[in-house]
Amino acid sequence: MDVIKVTDVTKSFKVFKERSSTLKDRIIFRRKNKFESFLALDNVSLTIQKGETVGLIGRNGSGKSTLLKLLTGILYPDAGDINMTGKVSSLLELGAGFHPDFTGRENIFMNAAILGLSKKQIKSKLNDIIKFSELQEYIENPVRSYSSGMYMRLAFSVAIMVEPDILLIDEVLAVGDAAFQQKCMEQLMKLKSKGTTIVFVSHDLGAMEKLCDRVVWINKSKIVADGKPKRMIDKYLTFLGDEENKRLIREEEESTHVVVNEDKAVENVNSEQQINVESQEISENIEYETVDRWGNRQIEIVDVMFTDENNNKKIGFMSGDYMKVIMKYKINQKVDSPIFGLGIHTIDHINCYGTNTFIDQYSLGEINEHHRGEISFNIASLDLVSNTYLVTAAVHDINGNQYDYHDKRFSFKVSSTVNDVGIAKLKHFWKDEKNQEGL
Ligand SMILES: Nc1ncnc2c1ncn2[C@@H]1O[C@H](COP(=O)(O)OP(=O)(O)OP(=O)(O)O)[C@@H](O)[C@H]1O
Ligand SMILES: [Mg+2]
Numbered sequence: 228m229d230v231i232k233v234t235d236v237t238k239s240f241k242v243f244k245e246r247s248s249t250l251k252d253r254i255i256f257r258r259k260n261k262f263e264s265f266l267a268l269d270n271v272s273l274t275i276q277k278g279e280t281v282g283l284i285g286r287n288g289s290g291k292s293t294l295l296k297l298l299t300g301i302l303y304p305d306a307g308d309i310n311m312t313g314k315v316s317s318l319l320e321l322g323a324g325f326h327p328d329f330t331g332r333e334n335i336f337m338n339a340a341i342l343g344l345s346k347k348q349i350k351s352k353l354n355d356i357i358k359f360s361e362l363q364e365y366i367e368n369p370v371r372s373y374s375s376g377m378y379m380r381l382a383f384s385v386a387i388m389v390e391p392d393i394l395l396i397d398e399v400l401a402v403g404d405a406a407f408q409q410k411c412m413e414q415l416m417k418l419k420s421k422g423t424t425i426v427f428v429s430h431d432l433g434a435m436e437k438l439c440d441r442v443v444w445i446n447k448s449k450i451v452a453d454g455k456p457k458r459m460i461d462k463y464l465t466f467l468g469d470e471e472n473k474r475l476i477r478e479e480e481e482s483t484h485v486v487v488n489e490d491k492a493v494e495n496v497n498s499e500q501q502i503n504v505e506s507q508e509i510s511e512n513i514e515y516e517t518v519d520r521w522g523n524r525q526i527e528i529v530d531v532m533f534t535d536e537n538n539n540k541k542i543g544f545m546s547g548d549y550m551k552v553i554m555k556y557k558i559n560q561k562v563d564s565p566i567f568g569l570g571i572h573t574i575d576h577i578n579c580y581g582t583n584t585f586i587d588q589y590s591l592g593e594i595n596e597h598h599r600g601e602i603s604f605n606i607a608s609l610d611l612v613s614n615t616y617l618v619t620a621a622v623h624d625i626n627g628n629q630y631d632y633h634d635k636r637f638s639f640k641v642s643s644t645v646n647d648v649g650i651a652k653l654k655h656f657w658k659d660e661k662n663q664e665g666l
Contacts, residue, residue, distance in 0.1 A: 233273040
């Protein structure tokens with residue numbers, strides 16, 4: 228049975244246009260329309276069955292809270308229909324529905340009455356509500372003196388004790404302390420098992436996966452995906468990773484610090500040395516030292532970039548992705564058998580892994596003077612946990628004399644759908660050993 232039916236719903240808000248900054252502008256544009264319309268939900272349709280727990284995910288400003296407010300009846304759609312069947316209880320913004328000057332106890336009465344309970348019904352549930360909120364000591368104080376967590380405790384306790392058919396929750400659980408959050412999750416699980424329909428908005432994707440039977444992803448005012456939680460969350464995280472990549476690449480292009488510009492490869496060295504490099508007159512054994520780069524530059528690493536297996540530039544990866552580190556180099560003076568090396572470090576400089584072409588017994592083809600080339604380090608499965616990593620790239624001779632050493636000058640990010648910790652993601656599995664023979 229459909230208990231929530233949203234059909235072709237559109238909701239827009241009037242937003243104040245940016246104000247003209249000068250008096251002249253204000254006089255000239257005085258009569259112009261000061262408001263413009265912002266489409267917060269664009270032709271959204273959604274049906275939810277009795278007993279389903281549905282999570283709404285999406286970036287900030289995508290329209291999740293607007294949809295919940297429409298379901299609650301706080302807002303009305305501009306177009307389309309909303310049909311709700313049963314008693315609806317909601318936990319929207321913190322403090323919504325509470326009167327700040329009334330005590331906790333008085334607010335319980337007011338709130339429960341709004342949700343449709345008679346005075347007698349409320350009285351019979353009052354002790355349970357106060358007990359669940361653990362606010363016995365504060366219940367006679369005006370709620371304006373409550374902390375955000377205390378507000379939430381009171382609101383949650385009322386919302387669940389009225390035994391709603393449909394419970395709408397917008398993020399508020401996040402302000403509770405760990406113990407209360409756990410208690411809320413357990414309570415939601417109980418309501419779920421009793422057949423309450425729950426619509427839950429949260430940025431805590433772990434909680435979403437645990438609690439929901441179905442997840443709906445809203446992006447830019449539209450539903451873009453609807454399905455099994457794990458699949459939807461993976462899709463959403465991949466999308467967030469791609470967006471983050473675009474942002475980081477834009478930022479990297481704007482910044483001059485991390486990128487090694489091919490024609491100004493030694494931008495940090497002092498001016499005398501720079502003149503030498505710019506005129507390509509690199510004399511043997513001159514060291515161009517900076518705090519994070521050194522070596523005589525007989526071979527220069529002029530750029531380091533991270534890509535996927537098809538050479539598309541990336542900075543944010545999902546754990547387990549294919550990652551290529553491409554080092555572009557330039558030979559200023561012919562040397563015998565240069566060795567390229569790479570090190571990956573955590574942001575707090577713990578070395579996760581390092582190797583080089585000598586250790587891996589990889590020999591480069593012929594290298595000629597004034598030749599430019601590229602070498603790539605390929606990681607088929609980037610088994611690192613969620614973090615930011617720093618990369619050292621180097622080229623040196625067999626005795627370890629550096630031609631060019633970039634110390635932790637490049638960075639990439641790893642995101643993961645699971646919250647494991649440490650440095651490396653060790654390949655593993657769990658097994659129940661108690662039934663093994665001989666034990
Ligand atoms: N009362 C309002 N007046 C004007 N614009 C509004 C109003 N309420 C929401 N909006 C706009 O509608 C869009 C959707 O907002 P909404 O609160 O639904 O986002 P959300 O998905 O809940 O985001 P978040 O994850 O940040 O809570 C936003 O761009 C917001 O600025
Ligand atoms: Mg919101």
